[in-house]
Amino acid sequence: MAMTSTNGATSTVANGHTNGSHKPPIRIAGASGGFSDRQRAISSLAKLDIEVIVGDWLSECTMSLHGAEKAANDELRAEGKLTSEPAGLYDPTFMENLSPALDDIARKGIKVAVNAGASDTARLASVVEEEVNRRGLGLKVAYVEGDEVTETVKSMMKEGEEFRSLMTGKPLKEWGYTPLSAQCYLGGAGIAEALRSGADIVICGRVSDAAPAVGAGMWWHGWDREKDFNQIAGALVCGHLVECAAYVCGGYYSGFKSLMEGCENLGYPIAELAADGTCTITKEPNTGGEVSVGTVSSQILYEIQGPLYFGSDVTAVLEGIVMTQEGKDRVKVAGVKGLPPPVTTKVGLTAFGGYQAEFSVYICGLDLEAKAEWIERQIRYSAGDAVKELTCFKFQLVGYSPENPRNQEIATAVLRIFVQTKNKDLVSKSTLDVPGLNRWAMDNGLQGCPGWTLSNDQRLSEGKVYYEYDVTLIPQSRVEHRVALPWINKTLDIPPAKELREYPRDQASYETKDPVDLNSFGPTTRGPMGWIVGGRSGDKAADANVGFYVRHDDEWDWLRSILTIPKIKDLLDQEYKGRKVERFEIPGIRAVHFLLREHLDRGFNSTSTLDTLGKNVCEYLRAKYVDIPNKFLHRGKF
Template identity: 60%
Template structure:
């Protein structure tokens, strides 16, 4: 893709379209052109073709996100077990296992075109992954310099501060770490992009990170390219713009139509939705485009959808800057090109997020399939039988849930649609309750199975009952750590040297809770005319996600009158009403982004302790939006005449 094929408006110039050279400072003659950054991965499950295919595009840097809170727990707990046994060094790496297969075929193209690479695939073994990449570079006969960023592993810091009286209050549901009831085995804090920027300034071609924030690679590449300094207040808007650009491309194809609630318009080419490219200008404005020749789209709708994913409030916190979201605007500049403006920057916070992992115990689940009529009574029958088999052992479970999931339609068209899942979910610190060496020994599995022959009519069990055999699970605690407690460094493998990365000199202390409000000057709902009862999603789009145990959801619309209706209709009270029995009684916060016609909510502790420990199906919060879009409300007929989404 050449930049000649993409129009630029609003005073932004795409600049020169020639090839790039290693060490480019971003200047072309007297004009500093935007840096072009591609997003190659939103997690370890993403497609392996990404880095090589994006290296064929006209980009300056490729970034990628291979980490999440669940993978932090997995790798962190595994590392603690290895260290407890005595680490000989002769072991598999605890970095992302898919990364090398993704990056190795792309190395010749990265070298040929001078494209930088910055990723957070290091997990709990960043140095080992960096050395594996260096070995692959050497095997390919290339001259690429590899650096890695350290400082995110902070269990020793957390333990020291605990002894000094630090509380490490949970930022999702409150409480002090000392009262958690679990002993942390791993702790990783979220580093910013400053270390990546320093590595690139020193000549690195590839920068391997552990737990940097998802947007940090984009921030680091932008700070390097544009010469921004996070100690300089005049650069904060630019850095904040790069933070939002990084957020938009950090989940790869999400911003190109993945998870988009308007997906029905994108079936053509959905087998291969493209990866995104952000052009970040010297003022922090960005234009989002995508890999050519692929499915999906870049539209105000898809970009707004990704903006609303996994945010927490009107301020988006990063270790390098705080971005204020309320003034964001988006303009469709052309096919697959959206200009994002209006991001304002504030000084970085004195703290950053730290995630602590502990062994939570053991969990198991058993699934009965119930069919047809009288499903609630059949579920009640089955629960009574299982509880009777457990007897007093019921009290030994820290979590025991029986849930009937699904319903049979009237006059079902086939047996499968008449079949629902009756799930029995259990957690305990007592391993013997769920993990047995023999089916002859009573335990969770046996207590469920032994009732099979006295079941209700039509009950059966799934044909794969391995989940009922039990497995370890991890608890996760999200808190804040002072940035000046972090030993943030960049290590250069080509000469063995390192550089310290001190925190910003202009950090500010922010309150834990952000501002929350209902709309100003709401309009009477009756002013929108006659209504028809139907699903919210007939006219309202949205997106939801997770932040530890919190769930966020943003709703947005396309038309100005629909925005007036949405902001007036979608109050905190209405949101709680729509949640129905899913509401847990905890704090719900609300704010608005008028420029994209969006109302955002944060539901505290909605996900029951986060992904690795949750007892819900929707451990990542991704399904919450579609649940609420399916709820029936009164929709103005004037909106419905425009059609259904």
């Protein structure tokens, strides 16, 4: 797919319309939030009355794995040891999603813009093009490239560039690992230009999760990326709302118990994005779930990091967001303000970490903590001096036995033993004659505490390779953002916006400006905060974010007054890692948000925690007891 190159794609015209026209809202359907999403989505959505389908099949986890595999293949190729062409390093499920929908997409003129190409975007575009041609559909397939910045990062490091971790603020040289791959997050401008050039399907490698919706909005409404910051910021928030598919329609919703009827098949979202940047969120008909201020507020709070939400095209200010329930399954989102995009964009770094393994022991009934201590002391004794070669050695008691348990399963907990090491021999096999994790644990089977029970599946105790992942920033000026248009044998360079702004790493953090005396709310009952407080949490590498919201104005006065930074540290209890906690508010949705720095023990691929994606931070905190005003409880619980 060789291309020629032209410079400076800056058109702001969409289908002959310029900004300020009275064009109706563009209907954007969110089809996927990750490779584990349901495969029916594109096919179902293509049968509806929409203009664009967007979706994301990638994550930090998948990008890291694909990036590492690409680096390994490149090394083998350079050494002449690559005996056959490897499988494409794009999402392997994408074609199963797209293929059944192609006839409807072609017949109805629906556009598609997706994150699915990972480390082999051009190859996936070719696969899509081959399927389109095989079926005689005549759809034009473009692809966006430039997210692969491995050599750029390595070159800048040699030039003395001091990259700093976005999580810790420390220089990359203190990380202790050598990057194998580096992939940055592109914006939506390239997608917009592909659509303006006639593309029907746009395949991206790693644009930001919200970028497909941003690009669709810029194309449809003809926004000027150099000045229409409010509108583009509204599209960025719109994209954030639909990027995780059914999340905004009831997935992960604190009020999930009210949605049990129909939960087997939650609907996928459709956003109506207007010319002024406001949007209305709806969902596909005749499906479970709901679109409410609660479900939409939940998704707004997911994986944000402060009052500013950064994209390569714009910076959105979240504090002024307001939501209005316009009808059943219809929520209008307004109040988003825009600022110029940042000078930099995020780049994920993948490095070889070592090997990891785990071993589980089941224990039951009384004295679980004492039983766990017994096992830990014995296994550490068996490991002996080998512990010096472990970079991580953790014992985690998972679960508890309630009083007077009604069955044995409820009374059973798991002691999880987790190790990481650079020495493959310590975790290389799960057979009994190899010294290492499995042997250390098995040595103590007959010396164990009462009820010590071996799992009948030992495969996890055989080590696997894991990768370290960190995030830093790279100047947008060093990124070669391009759009390939194969049907005319052409590429378009997409330069950064002319006005870029420098933003500090740490965003504004503050307590509420006028807290209310908690005694003024009257008599209280001690109980879980989640009785009246909803929320959502997520991950960004090692950082966890968690946001909480309530349903009524007087509850908002209580929430913003009780949820201070010291209070959240107190509620975290033993989970508080001693790191920085940042706080801000979104009054329009009655929400308080916290960013917990370095809370998750690195990222998904290397973390030792059970909460690999930060999604359970919120549910843990909602289970913590606080003094809840009785008058709130009378309204009903989540």
